[in-house]
Amino acid sequence: MSLLLEEIFVTEGMPRFTFVKPPNYNNILLDVRHPGKPVIIEGQSGTGKTTCIRKILEQLGDATAEYLTARSPTDLHAIEEVARGRRKGRFVVDDFHRLSDETQTALGDIAKHSAESDEPEKVKLIIIGINRVGSELIQLVPDIAKRVGTHRIQAGSQQNIESLISEGCVRLNITINNWLQIYEESQGDYWLTQQLCQMVCMMNDVMESQSDHLSLSFELNDLRARVVEKLSSAYDPAVKEFCRGVRFRPNNDPYYKLLKKISEQDGSIVDLNELANANEDVRGSINNIKEYRLAVLLRDKPLSGRHFYYNPESKNFAIEDPALFFYLKHLNWDALRKSCGFREESRDYEYDIAISFAGENRCLAREISNQLGVFDSNVFFDENFESNFLGGAWSSQFEKIFGRDSRLVVCLLDSFYRDKIWPTFERECFIPRVQDKEVIPIFLDDTKFVGIPSDIIGIMYRYDREAELNANEVTDEIVYKLVDRLGVA
Helix, strand or coil, rough: CCCHHHHCCCCCCCCCCCCCCCCCCCHHHHHHHCCCCCCEEEEEEEEEHHHHHHHHHHHHCCCCEEEECCCHHHHHHHHHHHHCCCCCCEEEECCCHCCCCHHHHHHHHHHHHHHHHCCCCCCCEEEEEECCCHHHHHHHHHHHEEEEEEECCCCCCCHHHEEEHHHHHHCCCCEEHHHHHHHHCCCCCCCHHHHHHHHHHHHHHCCCCCCCCCCEECHHHHHHHHHHHHHHHHHHHHHHHHHHHHCCCCCHHHHHHHHHHHHHCCCCCEEEEHHHHHHHHHHHHHHHECCCCCHHHHCCHHHHHHHHHEEEECCCCCCCCCCCCHHCCCCHHHHHHHHHHCCCCCCCCCCEEEECHHHHHHHHHHHHHHHHHCCCCCECHHCCCHHHHCCHHHHHHHCCCCCHHEEEEEEEEEEHHHCHHHHHHHHHHHHEEEEECEEEEHHHHHCCCCCCCCCCCCCCCCCCCCCCCCCHHHHHHHHHHHHHHCCCC
């Protein structure tokens, strides 16, 4: 009987003919078979975690286990019901890392109770997630460690990938001559191996099993280009949405720079603190968005939230779909930059705006900072960053922040600002930037300052400290103007 190409090299669903067991398959099977033992499966995207569990359940003839994923709103409700103890049965909970800490902890308690209980109606949990989800769960519920089966699925070895390709070739009655290039390209990623093999067959007009044996060859660059082209319609909208940020500005490109740098890494899961510290060329961009703005983007932009994952506490960023990671690794980034509408490569800044002010005007500075944040701008406002600089000296930090690490400096000028020590020091740091039009003064009174020309175009704002701050007035008279200025900075 003739078999179709997509039945052999499978890019959607579970492979029937080309599934390769990981080395610890039998260990996982024993723990899955145990009635009450919680099981945790962790590992990088593309290592076949979900496929492995589905194969084990199929082998065990277990049709009762209910598959739930944190990506589905409907499933999310069901997971919450399980976590609250309102549902019994056997459950596979996928994308566990996407659940709230509260739900993770509750599921950990359920797992612990089930492991200790002799009740016949106990809950069986099989939890699937990316890197170190097992150790993180153990930290949430410390005494679960000895009661849970934690297994990490590694990427396929050369032997594993050779076996996968060989099984497919036998079924199709073909030989892929330079199959080793596929292993080197996929780096053991099972899904990517399936996709590359499927594309090699299509490039050679092999759409089903052959009556006469065929030998297939390919050029790697051509193969990459074909796969990227195929994936473009699925991923291009999400990638553009991510790169353009919450509110698009032609020079607001830190999300683009972050994604491009991640595409250059070996793995699709990265610690943004480590990535920033290791890459000075994008350190400012990463620090610009990793504390707050990135989480807001993934919350407010549905396509981005579906394809990218970020934990603002651990600073772990993940591209969970191996197809998307491959697409990014071989994308034409210059073409994407132009397509997004960004200007030519710009200097990397850690802050869009740094606000310099005297303590008497802190309430106004705070309001400006908060409102600019809504417009997807990263603002240096000192009280928001005190913990970042503990143990250091403000003087050395201010030299960098006001001297070079901010795109623009906004200074709130009045007599208090003239007479205070720290504002004076900050002013000395940014005065050389006045001639480059990178300093925006906000005149709160008529006080004059050396180094700030009297005819410089700034913002006049008469601030009454005795009256309640008018947020709408701040928006209209200050914030909108600063946002417009950032758009051309």
